[in-house]
Amino acid sequence: MAVTPSDADPGVFTAATGTKRRIANRSVIWQVVLLLAIMLVCVFPFYWMVTTSLKTQIVALEAPPVWIFEPTLDNYREALFEDGVLRTLINSLIIAVCTTGLALLLGVPAAFALARFEFRGKKDLWFWFITNRMVSPIVLALPFFLIARNLGLLDKHITLILIYLTFNLPIVIWIVTDQFRGIPYDLDEAARLEGASQFTIMRKICLPLAMPGVAVSAIFAFIFSWNELMFGLILTRSEAKTAPAMAVSFMEGYNLPYGKIMATSTLIVIPVLIFALIASKQLVRGLTMGAVK
Amino acid sequence: MRGQASRKTILAFIGPAVFGLAIVGIAPLLYALWTSLHFFNLTKLRQIEFIGLENYANVLTDEVFWQAMGRTFFLLGTALPLQIGFGLGIALVLHKPGLTILKTLTRLSLVLPMATTYAVVGLLGQVMFNQKFGVVNQLLNGADINWIGDPTNAFAMIIFWDVWQWTPFVALVLLAGLTMVPGEVEEAARLETKSWWTILRHVQLPFLIPGLVAVLILRTADTLKLFDMVFTLTRGGPGSSTEFISLMIQRVGFRGFDQGLASAQAVILLIITIVLAQIYIRVFYKEV
CATH class of the missing domain: 1.10.3720.10 (MetI-like)
Known part of the structure; x- marks a missing residue:
């Protein structure tokens, strides 16, 4: 869905031949990948903060850290x-x-x-x-x-x-x-x-x-x-x-x-x-x- | 006619703000100036004594002060190019047409780092960069890197968080510049060349310059101000490897109790800031 270039994309007008279209598609894929990467980097520390806040002290001190665990609100209550x-x-x-x-x-x-x-x-x-x-x-x-x-x-x-x-x-x-x-x-x-x-x-x-x-x-x-x-x-x-x-x-x-x-x-x-x-x-x-x- | 108002009216409007800011902003500065001319130690309050410019002489010849200053500018010199590089990349990706929804989501996620409480960034750093159970070492394929306890690594960590927190700001400033480029000009250029670099240099760059100047000056001021994040992450350590100028003044004044010396350092920092602010105004507010 997001991979289709919108009408506003000037690439669409010039992409008359198949090669050009392929290049345009590839650059759109790159754009999607980059956008997702930017989002991931911005959001990840938040994700980690919130998930850590839901861990018990024992789970929080596990090495290497665990990603899947039973969440608890005890930290907030305490x-x-x-x-x-x-x-x-x-x-x-x-x-x-x-x-x-x-x-x-x-x-x-x-x-x-x-x-x-x-x-x-x-x-x-x-x-x-x-x-x-x-x-x-x-x-x-x-x-x-x-x-x-x-x-x-x-x-x-x-x-x-x-x-x-x-x-x-x-x-x-x-x-x-x-x-x-x-x-x-x-x-x-x-x-x-x-x-x-x-x-x-x-x-x-x-x-x-x-x-x-x-x-x-x-x-x-x-x-x-x-x-x-x-x-x-x-x-x-x-x-x-x-x-x-x-x-x-x-x-x-x-x-x-x-x-x-x-x-x-x-x-x-x-x-x-x-x-x-x-x-x-x-x-x-x-x-x-x-x-x- | 515009601007027609009696003196009394103007005073009534602007007086309270000026008065308020003078009390909390200027009076303390005058007091700092006074303190800086005295021997003033919080543990020896009976011995307060006028010593002229001795504190200033001490600061200017103090290696520790200049080291902290050098460290501060080294941080700026390493973090700012990264912020501009990544920021420009992000701005270009966001400026590319298409993918409206995804781009809006990205733009919203860019707000997160900027808004995060600085102190919380430092706390988060402690958790994520912990040698034993930190997620960073895990993501680095189970590396066993001591981030917080090693001078070089601790500095790298500070750079990482500064870049994480402020790249979005640079990106949004530069994006604002990119959108100022007239549509026809950019389209015409795109018909001429496919190279994004040529377009960036010859078409877009002139529109990015004001934003870049703003970023340069504001990031310099913010790095001189930097305290919260580093305080919660490393407290300036290990040793003094991440002790930037604001942290150092805080240490001298509140952990070393030498308010006189710290005030002299603060006054020197203030002078640097005023020069910076002057430049900022000259560049951006000619019309005022």
């Missing part, structure tokens, strides 16, 4: 309810949702201003936002740790919510500015002639039209915050411990609970995957900050 992974997942969720919300609250008006007004220092502002995307988190982690310690903010949700703004706010401003720019200015103009304030114009006219961009930026902010490890590791201990930090703390000791580690990993990755697949069309644009559309 990790979630006995080791406290559930709480760290809830912490991660609270932190990711709050920081995303805050980033939208601060970022959307700023994006509107960047898209609609001319003002001095706009270029510098832009530069500052991009630089934030590229700075290594360790640069901020050192001073933030000392400040949080002095203010008694270690191991508090609010600390991570705030520090995640350093990468969430730029990404929101980025994507939403781009989206606002795409909205015709005539709409603003018409509303202003009727006496609407800039704030009303943003809220009532532009924001509804910019919703796709807002949603995508929210997904990005959520994914980045949910995935983050370093700040979580340095700035939390137990109360506000995030799920990735929890997964790492399983790595201590000699006999590692591999099944449980993979179960926790699966629980961390699943929500990200769902969101990433929803936003898959915008992924490149978001990751390059709009440089590649």
Whole structure:
């Protein structure tokens, strides 16, 4: 079925003779093989993560590894309810949702201003936002740790919510500015002639039209915050411990609970995957900050 | 007229974001700057003392710092060509007409590596590359390779995961470039020559350049940032064979407790990043 070239294939038009058709067929077969190989390489580590999470410790430590075994959900049950992974997942969720919300609250008006007004220092502002995307988190982690310690903010949700703004706010401003720019200015103009304030114009006219961009930026902010490890590791201990930090703390000791580690990993990755697949069309644009559309 | 707004209005819109980012983004940097000018050890907090540029002098003459920097760029120099090579191959396969459903599925599967939590990639690496019960050695015909405990192999493993995770990103960026080539131009070229290489070089390459530049700069920044995956996979070891720059600063600051020295290292890293960001902006955002 998939081997037949579609009508869009220019090869079909030129393949008048039998040889040419054979060449075309062979190249289609190659294409199918390559596509399947790409998929296999991308998906296999996932397959291995999920299957390992369904193995008992004894099965997981078999050498060479077994591919067929009786799956069990014990790792999930133990990790979630006995080791406290559930709480760290809830912490991660609270932190990711709050920081995303805050980033939208601060970022959307700023994006509107960047898209609609001319003002001095706009270029510098832009530069500052991009630089934030590229700075290594360790640069901020050192001073933030000392400040949080002095203010008694270690191991508090609010600390991570705030520090995640350093990468969430730029990404929101980025994507939403781009989206606002795409909205015709005539709409603003018409509303202003009727006496609407800039704030009303943003809220009532532009924001509804910019919703796709807002949603995508929210997904990005959520994914980045949910995935983050370093700040979580340095700035939390137990109360506000995030799920990735929890997964790492399983790595201590000699006999590692591999099944449980993979179960926790699966629980961390699943929500990200769902969101990433929803936003898959915008992924490149978001990751390059709009440089590649 | 476009852009007509009072100062107060503009401030009302943009002020909160600037204020927020200044508090979490700039204030800590200033504090890091202050720390970097002091002797500041977490275990000797009574002895904090101004020492001028001594920390910077120490960093700049510190072999360990430059080794970590060299290692970081060596990783970039080995992983990036692989990512571009594979990425270009994948982009060309996806750009070929036909097989719509299969191609859509492939494109979706490319999202998986990119979205995987970096820390989880490292944990997965521990499981898959384990010498005894890892699937990688099994797939290599029951080889008995010590991946995690051997300096060279551990580095190769880090390259593998970096390539696995970021090749899809490069592929999608380049695919976006390929789709920018006007259909008529490409079809005309295909009537002239059958060689895909000629078409790539003379027709498609100009459209790929912006994407390649973006990839180059962003991958450089991301490699300087690289922490989570390596931390969960090797913690920089064995020895210091996979200790990249961000890991090294973390070790000095939080496991060696020398916040002053680590801050100086961080400031130097920040300067490199700012230069990179400048280049990025100059190339891509001329219109702003």
